[in-house]
Amino acid sequence: RITLKSGTVMHKSKLPFRYWFITMHLLTSTKKSFSATEIQRQLGHKRYHPIWHLVHKLRQTMGKRDDEYVLAGQIEIDEGYFSTEMPQSEKDKPLKRGRGSQKKSKVLVMAESELVESPKKGQKPRRVGYLKMKVIDDLKKETINDSVRELTKDVQQIDTDYSTSYVYLKGFVPKHNSKVIAKDKVGEVLPWVHISISNAKSKFINTFHDIKPEFLQNYLDEFCYKFNRRYFGEALFGRLLVACVSYKNEFRYKYG
Template sequence: MAKSKRYPLGTFMKEFSNEAKCREYLANLRWPVGFVCPKCGCHHACLLSNGRYQCAECHHQNSVTAGTVLHRTHMPLTQWFFAFYFVSQDKRGISAVALMSVLGTTYKTAWYMLMRIRTAMGQRDKIHQLNGSIEFDDTYFGGPTVGKKRGRGTEKAKVFVAVSLDERGNPLYTKMRVTQNIKRTSVKKFAQAAFVQGSTIHSDGYGSYIPALEGYAHEHKPYAPHSGLLHWLHIVISNAKAFILGTYHGLPKKYLQAYLDEYCFRFSRRDFGPRLLERLVLAIGASAWLS
């Protein structure tokens, strides 16, 4: 697999040097066929001096960030675009401490920006399901635990993981979901959201998997070290753990899903190179504000 080039920082700074350029870029991705008034559906608007769009029919005013994860943000779009750049162009991601240093903000502001970006990433990936040949298992995330359970009996965060494969057995896309347990109902709920009906699921045949995956072609056999079973899935799990530990040095369980969403978004678009910035801004424009 060829390595993708990064978007040159100098080029980025020229193309997104002011609010107007950032606003236009986001607007073009959010409204590819042109502005649509959320109140009356009119396709005509004028751009006001304050950066808001005013509908030509009902005169409702709307900003390009309204209703998205950037809803009511007080940060300039130029700052947001710098955050988009550093999140998208470094496969390791960027921590709130590092972003704070780059943008000259407080830690709280940098953390808040990154969490909103991760929310958009998660929302974007929810609309896609895995298809074809899929490796599936569960794992756990958390720091070292001394004298406590390991594996499926652990008190650490349990996570469902799935990776789709192409015809040659190479990885395509991945999904990860934090779960309270790995019982039949939880497995079935994840499968219904993550897998296209008729897909072929490869697993280790854990007890709850077999009844939960009815309706799919389910190929399973007990896992054995060095057997090659679920090869790419275990690589993805290992890399995700390294990503979280290496960039974020661990994190509270309640935020784990957001960081997994970031990892999955980047992994599933790992060959986009410079275009990953565009895909991220597209996800921002398509996102929904969660109050």
């Protein structure tokens, strides 16, 4: 016996189809996002946890769809530090400051970025293509190299700052431009990763509270999914619906 939900993101869900469709519409109707609390209010559902699971299953599906695509051509790379809850294992330890803080999660950000010939007034010097954001454990050279190999193909050029994390990229990339970048020049040299990090942080701060580090990737997946389909307009709902019936979601988490 097979149900309509079998083999889809809704597999074994007891929530009605209406909840899924309304949530898909809400998530795709705006550049911003919705917290699970707000979606629960919109749906009029009494319990929070099932709605929280629903939303995260949809975000994970967005990530699975984007995993099928890799970056190519000219690429900008930089790292971002996103505020998250302190891991349970670190709560008894003194709080570190700066980038090494336990309340900061490291994210590798990569964007296809092609130079624009004779840009018009107000136009960015580079034209952006697809975007990838991946939570990483550290900034070691091996971690960066493995991530770049996984997320790219047929790369012609990579632009980065002068961090030692990127020194070995030239070993498997035809051209690697690495330079010391002043803070006020980051927007000119690496414009799209800089804009993406800034916009993602702003949206998370305004919409969500106390993101757990283990779920940060789901929120980043939603941000990238919408960014990579920024010209789809109303068709975005249909594309998400196709993704939802294409993947059997295995998201499991006991909330609380």
